[in-house]
Amino acid sequence: CIDLPPSLKIINVGAFMSCSALSEITIPSSLSKIVSSCFYGCLSLTNVKIPMSVKSIEFHAFGDCNALTDIEIPSSVKKLDSGAFEGCSSLKKITVPSGLNIVRLKINPNTEIIKV
Numbered sequence: 001c002i003d004l005p006p007s008l009k010i011i012n013v014g015a016f017m018s019c020s021a022l023s024e025i026t027i028p029s030s031l032s033k034i035v036s037s038c039f040y041g042c043l044s045l046t047n048v049k050i051p052m053s054v055k056s057i058e059f060h061a062f063g064d065c066n067a068l069t070d071i072e073i074p075s076s077v078k079k080l081d082s083g084a085f086e087g088c089s090s091l092k093k094i095t096v097p098s099g100l101n102i103v104r105l106k107i108n109p110n111t112e113i114i115k116v
Contacts, residue, residue, distance in 0.1 A: 001022075011038050033058065
């Protein structure tokens with residue numbers, strides 16, 4: 001687990017890319033977006049907590065995070081890139097706000113999408 005400072009304003013593109021030891025992350029409420037490839041290829045990532053401050057999740061933000069089994073997208077998210085979870089082979093459940101457009105979401109065909 002990595003403790004990110006609560007005052008953090010941005011995480012750079014690819015900041016944690018291929019960090020195989022990262023198993024869980026809590027995004028600080030000071031962030032408004034999760035940038036492209038931020039956690040791409042974090043093969044041990046199983047637990048992600050996304051705060052209500054996040055408004056967008058970009059391309060491959062969590063791509064190829066093969067240990068990730070479920071994730072909850074808060075209602076504050078207005079933009080979820082279609083490839084945000086592409087290649088997450090173990091993703092079984094993704095919970096999204098009912099108003100979020102997920103038409104072209106590239107996920108495992110066995111992933112259950114729950115709209116709340």
